Amino acid sequence: EAEVAQSPRYKITEKSQAVAFWCDPISGHATLYWYRQILGQGPELLVQFQDESVVDDSQLPKDRFSAERLKGVDSTLKIQPAELGDSAMYLCASSLSQGASYEQYFGPGTRLTVT
């Protein structure tokens, strides 16, 4: 069964350092999402791509976060510089297309700890 791949699974970094996460969605899925889940809260959408275009990045802290999906396939989420409050689980998901009834398939996430 096809899966969403993410790497690394765990990352420990010092504050003010740069960190990057990678996501490879299920083949053929046009829509890709990056979520952040802080402990005790539900996942929150950071950015959504439709193919290579950003559809929604309203919750992305753009002063330090950036995301790209250059060829409309895999994607990278970067944080520079990392802050203590960025410690969280970063989840990537993909779906065939955007819309309420499309199921989103999640990867296993990257657990980020900023020290």
Place this chain on the structure above:
Amino acid sequence: ILNVEQSPQSLHVQEGDSTNFTCSFPSSNFYALHWYRWETAKSPEALFVMTLNGDEKKKGRISATLNTKEGYSYLYIKGSQPEDSATYLCAFHRGGNKLVFGAGTILRVKS
């Protein structure tokens, strides 16, 4: 502010018990309600996507109902097993592109 509330926050049951959780969401501009199961160290797994008022869906021992007029959904697990231990997330879709998640219900089933 769009709030999705889940209760209880956590639940401990014995193997064989049946249990249920609640997801509350705004009743206006409803498009869909998603349920996910998230086991530790694994990917969140989609259980149901529900779009119609009165919808009832079932997958094995797990079922869900939807009331869009009053803004709630129930998830039921019949005869809980240790492998059902997970965090159960609901997410509300009111159109546009964004899923808004609740904080989840943590279920622990003791054998």
